[in-house]
Amino acid sequence: MALISKSSEYGLRAALYIAARPDEAHVSVREMSAQMDISFHFLTKILQRMTRAGLLASTRGAKGGLALAKPAAKITLLDIVRSVEGDDLFRECILGLAGCGEKRPCPLHRYWGKERARLEKLFRKMTLARLARETARDGLRLAD
Amino acid sequence: MALISKSSEYGLRAALYIAARPDEAHVSVREMSAQMDISFHFLTKILQRMTRAGLLASTRGAKGGLALAKPAAKITLLDIVRSVEGDDLFRECILGLAGCGEKRPCPLHRYWGKERARLEKLFRKMTLARLARETARDGLRLAD
DNA sequence: CCTATTTAAGACATTGATGTCCTAATTATA
DNA sequence: TATAATTAGGACATCAATGTCTTAAATAGG
Ligand code: FES
Ligand code: FES
Numbered sequence: 001m002a003l004i005s006k007s008s009e010y011g012l013r014a015a016l017y018i019a020a021r022p023d024e025a026h027v028s029v030r031e032m033s034a035q036m037d038i039s040f041h042f043l044t045k046i047l048q049r050m051t052r053a054g055l056l057a058s059t060r061g062a063k064g065g066l067a068l069a070k071p072a073a074k075i076t077l078l079d080i081v082r083s084v085e086g087d088d089l090f091r092e093c094i095l096g097l098a099g100c101g102e103k104r105p106c107p108l109h110r111y112w113g114k115e116r117a118r119l120e121k122l123f124r125k126m127t128l129a130r131l132a133r134e135t136a137r138d139g140l141r142l143a144d
Numbered sequence: 145m146a147l148i149s150k151s152s153e154y155g156l157r158a159a160l161y162i163a164a165r166p167d168e169a170h171v172s173v174r175e176m177s178a179q180m181d182i183s184f185h186f187l188t189k190i191l192q193r194m195t196r197a198g199l200l201a202s203t204r205g206a207k208g209g210l211a212l213a214k215p216a217a218k219i220t221l222l223d224i225v226r227s228v229e230g231d232d233l234f235r236e237c238i239l240g241l242a243g244c245g246e247k248r249p250c251p252l253h254r255y256w257g258k259e260r261a262r263l264e265k266l267f268r269k270m271t272l273a274r275l276a277r278e279t280a281r282d283g284l285r286l287a288d
Numbered sequence: 289c290c291t292a293t294t295t296a297a298g299a300c301a302t303t304g305a306t307g308t309c310c311t312a313a314t315t316a317t318a
Numbered sequence: 319t320a321t322a323a324t325t326a327g328g329a330c331a332t333c334a335a336t337g338t339c340t341t342a343a344a345t346a347g348g
Contacts, residue, residue: 003238006240012252097285098288105284106284107276111270140251
């Protein structure tokens with residue numbers, strides 16, 4: 001039961017890693033992949049997508065790396081997951097049927113619709129700033 | 145964002161198909177695969193797992209097919225999904241980290257834990273009987 | 289008893305997500 | 319300017335989920 005893809009998991013963890021950093025310097029993919037035990041090349045591509053989506057700012061060359069492209073308070077989990085997985089997230093039928101909606105609901109639509117909306121709201125309201133703050137304060141982990 | 149696997153989707157749809165049937169006769173996999181446009185052989189294997197798990201009763205040979213192994217009111221969505229996907233469902237870290245729990249929580253644990261518990265409860269409380277009743281009453285669909 | 293029908297089960301194929309590797313472009317620093 | 323470090327990006331490989339095919343076993347009905 002993976003609510004989000006591995007790519008999204010990695011993207012979220014990297015975003016949190018950057019946001020929870022004390023200093024403001026750019027963070028290299030190499031460091032993140034090593035610290036969080038994620039494939040370097042795979043993580044690179046995911047972060048490229050997030051960069052193209054305007055969430056991260058990248059700098060090439062020595063001392064280069066990634067930083068948030070805007071204040072952490074302006075970046076939501078939904079922003080991140082959508083930049084990685086696309087926009088259909090939180091819109092699909094739980095039975096996989098085409099065209100989820102009130103028009104032609106499946107047996108689970110009334111129930112799943114409510115839960116799905118809650119989940120969407122959680123992702124839409126939760127900012128990187130808040131999570132980064134809690135992560136630093138409580139020493140929460142970003143890796144196994 | 146598929147909360148459950150395609151296998152689970154098919155298993156749930158088939159269980160609902162059987163439970164929503166007016167008569168009590170056995171339903172053939174061929175009929176279900178045709179009516180719901182699901183691969184016959186693939187559906188066969190999923191239903192075999194549900195049969196081995198004691199949710200369905202199968203009869204071989206002419207006029208054979210599948211029926212519920214017990215009253216629809218005694219079969220929950222959780223029973224079905226677990227029989228298809230295994231028991232780890234509703235126990236995993238949303239960031240994919242090993243050993244989700246209060247001991248070593250990830251930044252999203254406090255939030256995801258609550259939502260996950262709600263989802264688990266929904267699946268644990270929802271019976272095939274209830275869904276089948278609503279499906280018949282409101283003419284809900286089980287296929288595209 | 290024979291035949292058509294149907295589930296059981298294993299082998300194999302396809303596909304999309306995940307992961308690896310190589311080269312190019314860019315930048316700080318010596 | 320030369321070198322090392324770093325992201326960008328494409329090609330390719332691997333893997334697990336999904337889907338297909340074939341044969342065997344069981345059963346109802348003529
Ligand atoms: S139609 Fe199935 S969840 Fe909306
Ligand atoms: S540790 Fe991540 S959700 Fe529990």
